[in-house]
Amino acid sequence: MATPSSSSNLKLLSLDGGGVRGLSSLIILKRLMDIVSPDPQNPVKPCAWFDMIGGTSTGGLIAIMLGRLQMSIDECIEAYLSTMDDVFRRNHLGVSVSGKVRGRFSTKALTRHIESIIEKQNCKGQTLYVPNDDLPCKVFVCAGAIEVSSATTFTSYPSRDGQSSLLLNTKIWEAARATTAARSFFDPIEIGPMKQKFEDAALYLVNNPINEMMNEARQAWARGGDINHRIQCLVSIGTGHPGVGPAGDGLLAVMTTLKNIATETERTANQFMANWRDQLVDTKKYFRFNVPHGLENVGLENSGKQNIITASTELYLRVNAVDSLRQFEANVLRGASVAAPDLHNANLLMGATPVILEDQPSNRLFDSLDDRKEYINRKETEQWRKLTVPAWRIYERLWYQMPKGQPGRVTLAEFATVLTKNELVTETHKFWPMLLPLDRPADPLPKGLAMALLFMLHLRRWIGWRPARPSAQALFILRRFAEWVDCSCGCKRRWNFANDIGLVDERHMLEAARKCPAKTFLDTQAYGMKAELFHRQGMDINVDNRKAWKARRWE
Template identity: 40%
Template sequence: MPKLDSLIGYVSDDANGSAHLKDPEARLKGGRPCTGVTGTNGNDENDLETRGLCLLSLDGGGVRGLSTLYLLRALMLRLNDERKASKLEHKKPCDVFDLIGGTSTGGLIAIMLGRLEMDVDECIVAYKALMETVFEKRQNYLRVGFRGMIKPKFSSKQLEKAIKSVIECQQVPVDEPFHLKTEDEDSRKCRVFVCAQSKETGSLALLKNYRRKGDDPGEATIWQAALATSAAISFFDEIKIGDRTYIDGAMGANNPARQVQNEASKIWCEATGDLEPLVKCFISLGTGNGGINPISDKAYTFLTNSLTAMATDTKTTETEVLLRWRKYKDTRYFRFNVEQGLQKVGLAEYKEKGLMEVATKDYLENKELRVLNCVTNLRTKKYPPNREFCIEQARLQAQEDSRPQLRTRVVTGTEISELMDRANANLKKPAATVTHGDLINAYTDFHSILQAKLRQQPPATPKELTQIHDKLRSTCLRLSHSQKLTPAQRMTYVHEAEKFGKRAVETAIASQNNNRVVQMEFYLACAKAREIQLRSEDAQFECPTLDERNDARENISVAWVILRSVENLDMSVYDAMAKESIRQLGLNL
């Protein structure tokens, strides 16, 4: 389940496999979450929380790499706001991440962040300028050359010039090697690799700024490495470095998360390959669900097929990596990728900068809890990993592995029914007797049911999913009234209520039941009213405008009127909710 317990308290499993609240006040008293195997001797120097690996994977996707940068900016902005409040110095991504890997667009960004040690805002400015320089003017319109070869659409010389300009602006010699020599590889601040494809063999090639034992770091300069990872077929020319020729690596590793975890294993746990005990935070950033828009000419169907294969490979890798890290989803492994709004943005459509920013912002507004969990993880990073840390974590993991392990069970239909009965029983108590712990336990049970239904075969019906999403919405909304919580924590629950409310509307639409859709829209409008009320009551939140209040009242009123037309519907509950929600808005009926 999402780590709502990280804001409230610790949830654990009892001997019967039932989730319960150990201490609702633990988090509020400064309790510390355990996100991995840690030492017990009180020394935090080899502790996973302070020295564990932080990994960053950056997808390819042409100009949509700007969305990747906006995602990373949101994480780093929140992290540095927290650090500023504690009077700590500002950190750049190269100060936080031990390994950054990228492909194509993601490779360019990886070089800027890790090798050139740029801040995210610097990257955004440089990236926008680079996009305009490179994609503003086509040199060919996908014409086929004399020998049947595809001519590149855009000028590789312009791309080279733009990349060199970025390097020079960072006061780095333009022909400096990508591999940065050091006497002690363990002391390297931030390792970076980019994915390209060897034209001679068709195999994936990693160009690195570091050297592993037995590795030949190669002779690429920074700008050559950037060109190699960017040399997308039909967009730019291939590039020759020494005796080898490269094109971009998107066809084999558009989502380089698999390569990031493989490289991390070879660097820090080559003997065992057991990476999980060493990783504190693994972040994978996508470029958005972009569809297959850039090529429409039927004469080049094979290129469209290549783009389709690239998109499929990206999703396949995402699923594969999530399967490996499923135990740590949203605690130590985080995948951020804009789901809606970028489908029509082609790989070279640089003029859609505004759309990319808005779509990414909308996506992040629905991922606030995940962003908070991710930043909370990153905040405790203190030291770079070293040999002693790797040895200590391997020892602790060996101890953990020697203990009897509980077998993962599939939740049966009968157990789902029991969980539902138990959760409902917690909520059906007289209102004055329902405790904060009752609500937390109900949330835990409802979320377990949701996860079970999402995995079950045959799949759950839209009606069933609507029901459980609405249960979670209602429970989160009730938690937003808990006096045990701070205003910020109450607001987090309101946002969760809105998130589940939106999902309930979506699944209700899929169920093709108009009455159910109106009910879910009414509940969602009431959740928005609660958000506006909290924003009105506490100065730390942005004060709602009168237009926002009026819009919220109109949404409630419209759904309320439509509900009155539904036959055999007891309106007493809806009438009470509507009146209370409009009161929360500070408006008259």
């Protein structure tokens, strides 16, 4: 069932139009879903995480595939590329004998591909609208009603526009065709017994449907009232900052229109940020992802430039989008820490036995930790030095899945609701007291020590480690297991010294190729005289980073 009207912590996804550049949106969304997915081996579908997905033009087509057809990101990319490759082949001139603008590409080919995608998902002949709103997430697409020169929405749920018999009976393929009927590219579509004509809503200044997203969310969950306090996460994904490109076959009016669409898209984004700065932007609830450079010469129909789109988008994710991705991840984790405890704590605090499943996602997530070098640094002989960044990230995901009756701390009973397999429960009871004072062996653990315990369980399972009680100095370090500090050289790498020698997180670097003396020092594993001679600067920065890390207050 879709999220009920009383829902809070809403997660909303808005997708811009952009022709073949919609591939950029999908690559960005794939990165976001990697962050969201608790089990790396079983990525979450967007329809299972977002409460509403909406889009315009190719963004609308993607919204239908992800939301109404419930496709995975990989399935969507495969179908999208196949469609773009076949459809965007030169069909005829973009102007008729009478001088009117007409579609330059095969409308029949586009329709054929859309119908094929729908049939493969066993939804042939179905309407976009679903009675009783019986979908994991709500879906809408924007289109332009030509006769009234106005934008409208086709929805999968009851809405202010969706009560007419026309919109209630529109087939999935018709809604997809309506939202993708970009003038000069494809012919408009006629829908219903009155043959009402629809085309791409980008021509009606709705290429970026972020305002429509807010309006639809208000109607769906707040009856037209205030919605911002119910939003956990609002994601808006663009298709890159485009140039006009070869989009008009010399038709000045069409080229001017396309340029206006590109300008309007970013103007809408900027105006939305200004209007909602206090409620959504400053509170880190709103996220806008859009490739700033590299797609200027990729026209809406340049399906042969997929490599350029992919490379430019991946570079953007590594360099320009680092801070936004970090904030998005914090939003996801914050939402998990707020939502997860409720059901568990109600049972734990009342003394009831929580429902425990052997095959629950948290068990599968822990099972994904094995003895590969990605998760255990076998080059090191000292056990704590075997810690790796990818393993650390999984420990943190498990931490956020634990119910917590006391903020920032987890009891043994709460810890055990996440790792429920018998051998894990047994080892947990053995290791728990090692991290606590002798006179308080059952106290709750703070985040750092709980993550350290997960590391101990991980190594116990795969290399048979039998840890001894850590010394007072070791516990001082382990309490900061969850803490990171920015590199003092300014490269935006982050450092953690829970493994004694230093862990480096490079997801948030300012520049993808920027060198860091401290990282070079760590990679060479130079010590003593060799370090003094060749890596003095890196050694000094490493010392500064370690001091800053030890000075952090632990949770």
